[in-house]
């Protein structure tokens with residue numbers, strides 16, 4: 001299975017690419033700029049010091065979306081619509097994973113505040129943009145911090161809350177998420193629950209600031 005990361009040059013995309021490459025997945029790291037993608041891949045390989053079983057490939061977002069089986073979106077909210085429009089023809093019959101969070105930073109505000117979207121969540125907004133496609137939309141990785149992903153010496157101490165309307169696609173994403181050491185994937189039901197999951201992230205950011213860390217995460221207990 002090939003995992004494409006759209007916006008893979010950013011913090012979250014880089015962290016996921018690093019963890020999946022380390023777990024032996026074939027990772028395609030996308031960017032609007034192929035040179036930026038290739039430079040990021042060099043940094044990633046230097047960090048992994050030969051640990052990636054499959055070399056990560058840097059390419060344009062469009063090519064990554066075309067070649068990937070699972071396509072993960074990791075761009076800021078203000079870039080979501082333009083980015084998705086640039087790759088949506090490549091997403092037919094694929095699993096599309098939205099890792100975005102609707103942070104107020106997209107309109108110059110604080111990362112501890114969220115913005116309300118008409119569609120209620122970024123995941124649901126992606127599904128609305130892709131409604132004419134046969135793409136299966138899943139929301140995942142929204143609460144896992146890039147700092148814990150890039151801290152490769154340690155396990156990630158956070159559950160991955162996964163929402164989506166297609167059970168089979170969720171199973172694929174859950175299996176992928178659990179390739180990251182320490183991560184437990186939790187099926188959180190329909191995509192509509194992304195509106196709850198995404199809003200936990202500004203709270204985790206608040207806890208990071210309050211406790212002078214970057215590693216706040218969450219665990220669901222009792223199930």
Ligand SMILES: NC(=O)c1ccc[n+]([C@@H]2O[C@H](COP(=O)([O-])OP(=O)(O)OC[C@H]3O[C@@H](n4cnc5c(N)ncnc54)[C@H](OP(=O)(O)O)[C@@H]3O)[C@@H](O)[C@H]2O)c1
Nearest residue numbers: 007009010011012031032074075076079100101142145146
């Ligand atoms: N950082 C975290 O710890 C974290 C945790 C959970 C969820 N998230 C969510 O994951 C998403 C990405 O976060 P991030 O921190 O990785 O963001 P980021 O570093 O600011 O951006 C990620 C990538 O998106 C592309 N991008 C940025 N601005 C763009 C624009 N205006 N138009 C098109 N592309 C643009 C850039 O890629 P190119 O220039 O290479 O195209 C950039 O490297 C966000 O929605 C965030 O809320 C982040």
